[in-house]
Amino acid sequence: MSITAEAPATVAAEPKSMTTRAVVCYEGGQPWQLTELELDPPGPYEVRVKMIAAGMCHSDDHIQKGDAPMRMPVVGGHEGAGIVESVGAGVTRTKVGDHVVFSFIPACGKCRYCSTGRQNLCDEGKNAGTGQFPDGTFRFHKDGVDYGGLCVLGTFSEYTVVSEHSVIPIPDEIPFEVACLTGCAVPTGWGTAVHAAGVRAGQTVVIYGAGGVGSNAVQGAALAGAERVIVVDPVEFKREMAMVFGATHTFATAEEAQEFIVGITWGNLADHAIITVSQLHDEVIASAIQAVGKTGQVTITAVGPGKISENPGALIGFQRRIQGAIFGGCNPLFDVPRLISLYQSGKLKLDELVTNTYTLETVNEGYQDMLDGKNIRGVVKIAEA
Numbered sequence: 001m002s003i004t005a006e007a008p009a010t011v012a013a014e015p016k017s018m019t020t021r022a023v024v025c026y027e028g029g030q031p032w033q034l035t036e037l038e039l040d041p042p043g044p045y046e047v048r049v050k051m052i053a054a055g056m057c058h059s060d061d062h063i064q065k066g067d068a069p070m071r072m073p074v075v076g077g078h079e080g081a082g083i084v085e086s087v088g089a090g091v092t093r094t095k096v097g098d099h100v101v102f103s104f105i106p107a108c109g110k111c112r113y114c115s116t117g118r119q120n121l122c123d124e125g126k127n128a129g130t131g132q133f134p135d136g137t138f139r140f141h142k143d144g145v146d147y148g149g150l151c152v153l154g155t156f157s158e159y160t161v162v163s164e165h166s167v168i169p170i171p172d173e174i175p176f177e178v179a180c181l182t183g184c185a186v187p188t189g190w191g192t193a194v195h196a197a198g199v200r201a202g203q204t205v206v207i208y209g210a211g212g213v214g215s216n217a218v219q220g221a222a223l224a225g226a227e228r229v230i231v232v233d234p235v236e237f238k239r240e241m242a243m244v245f246g247a248t249h250t251f252a253t254a255e256e257a258q259e260f261i262v263g264i265t266w267g268n269l270a271d272h273a274i275i276t277v278s279q280l281h282d283e284v285i286a287s288a289i290q291a292v293g294k295t296g297q298v299t300i301t302a303v304g305p306g307k308i309s310e311n312p313g314a315l316i317g318f319q320r321r322i323q324g325a326i327f328g329g330c331n332p333l334f335d336v337p338r339l340i341s342l343y344q345s346g347k348l349k350l351d352e353l354v355t356n357t358y359t360l361e362t363v364n365e366g367y368q369d370m371l372d373g374k375n376i377r378g379v380v381k382i383a384e385a
Contacts, residue, residue, distance in 0.1 A: 015041035015048060015086035022140065022157035023363050024147060026073045028066020032363045037147055040139045042088035042161050049100060049162065052176040052385050054155040055079030056366050056378040057184050057212065058278050062303065063150065071130040074148045075140055078104040080155030081180040093164040099172050102183045103332035104151040106165035120327035124165055127152050156363060158382060168336050177379050178350035182336050185377055186350065188301060189216025189276060191328020191335060194224050197272045197299040201225030204270040206257060206291050208284050209277035210238040212353065212377040213301060215245045217274050219348060222246030228264065232257045235373035244352055254287035261291055269293030280304030289314055297321045353377045
């Protein structure tokens with residue numbers, strides 16, 4: 001009886017370190033700089049992704065301006081979509097070749113918050129401001145210096161290495177330029193209206209700020225069945241686009257909106273006020289509190305130096321509530337696929353969010369366009385699929 005030796009099993013080559021071009025902030029107040037970095041291979045439970053597109057969120061601008069604390073130097077970008085290029089040991093959530101979108105807050109599925117349906121508060125999000133992995137190490141390096149990735153992602157790069165808990169596989173047919181927005185702007189805005197505020201059919205909602213997040217709060221409120229979706233934004237272009245996303249009325253100032261709300265509700269005021277302005281300030285908080293009636297809720301997603309300076313009686317007498325929200329209260333592993341499904345069915349507008357596209361070389365130009373009110377969302381096109 002002859003014995004035929006079996007061919008040895010093919011063993012995949014171990015991923016190796018590589019160089020990647022990335023957009024970096026070295027110090028608050030300094031412009032973004034394009035540089036070449038060394039990128040480690042993915043370790044256990046990590047994946048390396050070839051970046052195709054990245055969204056330009058205002059949060060990155062706050063970091064670059066020095067308005068928000070962040071360990072420097074940092075690779076910018078926390079909205080992104082790409083293709084899994086290699087995986088480390090033990091990865092089960094995704095595989096090589098998958099199209100994925102990043103969640104700027106990871107979802108481990110095991111911590112107290114993930115296990116109770118609050119993935120937006122996952123304990124693994126604790127390193128967003130340092131860019132460190134849970135073991136205290138980094139994946140980007142240059143000349144002996146460790147570079148963090150914003151939200152432990154760093155999507156303004158040709159390649160990045162992230163935890164598998166930060167990636168969500170998506171259908172191959174979804175364009176990367178719109179998919180990247182479903183990792184931050186879309187769920188943050190949509191979820192702020194649907195989850196954090198809990199907008200219901202027939203209600204009156206006023207939204208302050210109609211940029212990338214605010215436009216999706218408009219969509220969320222409209223899809224939830226609000227009778228009136230009132231938008232306040234000083235930029236005419238954003239007010240016009242708000243109507244595309246489902247707003248019923250728009251105003252340039254809070255004073256104009258307040259007068260309308262008083263009249264249209266017979267003095268009962270709005271059920272919800274949602275704050276999604278680019279820079280939170282005292283005046284917008286005061287306006288939002290005044291805009292809601294008895295048992296009304298003010299939901300704050302915006303960041304900035306604004307403080308709640310209203311007399312407590314304004315809250316107590318009308319039993320008003322103030323609610324903070326991160327990631328719109330969304331569960332990324334459930335809500336991101338749901339939002340993509342709404343897009344596929346034509347019920348959620350994503351293509352219309354992308355106003356202009358940029359390259360890694362023109363990130364500073366893109367952020368200036370955002371500050372000048374020219375964009376709902378700018379997208380960095382990094383590579384072809």
